[in-house]
Amino acid sequence: MLNTMMMLALSSAAAAASILGSNPTQGGACEAGTGQRVMVTVRGLKGATGMVRIQLYDGPGFLKKGTWLSRVEAKANRSEMTMCIAAPRPGQYAIAVRHDANGNGKSDWNDGGGFSRDPKLSLLNLKPSFDKVVIPVHAGTTNVLVTMNYRQGLSIGPVD
Incomplete structure (x- = not known):
C-alpha cells in the first residue's frame, strides 16, 4: 500500500514537472x-533525451546527499527548458541542475551538470563551493x- 502511494506521489510530481517544463507559467510553485x-x-x-533534475539548496546542505530543499524533474525535450522550483522563504540559495542523458538514474560520463x-x-572541480553559486x-x-556542462575529452564545458 505504501509503495503504491509513493509511486502515485512520484508520478504526480513528474507530471507536474513535465507541465512546467513545457509551459513554465503553469503549476503551483509558479x-x-x-x-x-x-x-x-x-x-x-545535449540532446532531448533523458531527464533534467533541478534541486534547490541552502548553504549548510549544499550538494550533500538528500539535503536539497526542493526538487523538480522533467523529461528533456529540447536544448533549452524552463522549469520552476519553490523556495521555502526568501534567502540565499543555490541551484544545481543535472541532465541524466540516458535516463538510467545513474551518474554516467555522458551526463551533464550546471549551477x-x-x-x-x-574534471578536478566538479562541485563548486556554495559561495560561487549562491543567488538571492x-x-x-x-x-x-x-x-549545462558536459565532459568533452579531458575537459568539462558547454556543448559547442
Whole structure:
C-alpha cells in the first residue's frame, strides 16, 4: 500500500514537472502570489533525451546527499527548458541542475551538470563551493539562467 502511494506521489510530481517544463507559467510553485519561486532556464542541453533534475539548496546542505530543499524533474525535450522550483522563504540559495542523458538514474560520463551563476567546472572541480553559486531569492519570482556542462575529452564545458 505504501509503495503504491509513493509511486502515485512520484508520478504526480513528474507530471507536474513535465507541465512546467513545457509551459513554465503553469503549476503551483509558479503561480503568482504563492510565495517564493525560482524560474530556472536551462540552456545547452545535449540532446532531448533523458531527464533534467533541478534541486534547490541552502548553504549548510549544499550538494550533500538528500539535503536539497526542493526538487523538480522533467523529461528533456529540447536544448533549452524552463522549469520552476519553490523556495521555502526568501534567502540565499543555490541551484544545481543535472541532465541524466540516458535516463538510467545513474551518474554516467555522458551526463551533464550546471549551477546557478555558471561557475567554471573541471574534471578536478566538479562541485563548486556554495559561495560561487549562491543567488538571492526574494518574494515572488527570481529568474536564473543555468548553462549545462558536459565532459568533452579531458575537459568539462558547454556543448559547442
